[in-house]
Amino acid sequence: MRLFKSGFAALFCLLLLLTLFALLQPWWTLPSAWNPRTPLSLDDAITPVTRWKMHQLQSAPQHCLALLNSAEPDALQHMPLEDYTPVAGCPLSNVVRVQRTGVRFSAPFTLTCPVAVSWLMFERQRLQPLAEQHFGESISRIQHFGTFACRNIYHRKNARRSQHASAAAFDVAGFTTQSGVRVSVLKDWNNQSAANKSAFLHDVHDAACDYFGTVLGPDYNAPHANHFHLDNSNFGYCR
Template sequence: MKPSSKPSSRPSSSTLICLIAIAVGVAFDKGVWQIPREWNPFAPLVVSDPVTPVTRWKLKALSGDREACLAALKTATDIDYTPLGDYTAAAGCPLENVVRLSSTQVAFSSSFVASCPLALAWTMYERHELQPLARQIFGEGVSRVQHYGSFACRNIYHRENARRSEHATASALDVAAFRLEDGRRISVLEDWGDGGERGRFLEAAQAGACHYFGTTLGPNYNAAHANHFHLGMRGVSFCR
């Protein structure tokens, strides 16, 4: 006869998982462990926090929360903006949760109306991507940005039967050029793909924007974007 097998004294894998889950829960409850704010989807967004995969989710969540978005904007430094009440700038294009952005760490070619999430996304992009990139490549930061505007009450490509453009809700900004602190100008139209440091800067600047904006379009997308970057909040990481 085969000897009878003795029951194992080791806990099962499911029991171990359960015990670990209980231990982790107790640790969080007692304050022994804390989720870093930048990784906590329920913690308010702070502009200076490190960027994580949760950051994009937080930005998207602010599209319908005016107070939380304005609170996040208040955490930014070197920014001049004015919160605006909801209004209809043109028939068929009501604007909600918008601000007028006058300047950030850069001066703009003109102030512009932007949805609060767009203003916030730009501020974070500028701080975490654009300025470090400019200093890395050129040894100095960006001082001025030329743009073609944010709000336009129209359909995509002005087509009669197309859906509304992101510009119809002031949720996109068209950026044409960057000026460095020493006065050098880097133009999307003139310097894209030049094979030098200016072209390298523009390619990296567009790639970096994809971490903050839902839609990022440039010269490689189509001829309509040969002279600017389209930085919009619609979608999730559509980067061309």
């Protein structure tokens, strides 16, 4: 918690300094990714300001949906959903139903809009370039374990609600390339006989930390041995 607060304070100071400098120097134009007054774009590079804008989407549902709607049809097929309660005690709000993005998924899923934005930016900016780097081709399919589950963390009776209880977390289990190469988090995280697969997974995990508030993988604990957990509940918790 202390690390989170100090990181947020540092980001706030940076935003303030950038804004003041832009106001005092009218000849200087901030790039969109560094300008806190410019709306977020799916093409913005990741900077501390971009991360702040992504965090703001959690309280700006209409802006978030408009951002998703700005994606090209081949980059996202989705349907906005009205707020509803699929299971008593776990209401869902600001969620969308994702059919596919630039990749196919093992099944459609419901996800909060801000996490969907994070995924889109991550997929196009880092996931696919990393696939090209390690395999010479792009990812065509994602195997996942879902997003929504009305439960507490680790199913503990007295624990806080999981991010999955609000469909605000995405569990990614594996990847398949265009030619059919399969990469499994469980089997290939430390697969010494397929070093390129292991290196790809480690690079994907590290890259995801720039786009999601919380990223958990096999090195975090046993329950995450077979997937990457991605959500936006923190501001840079990467394990």
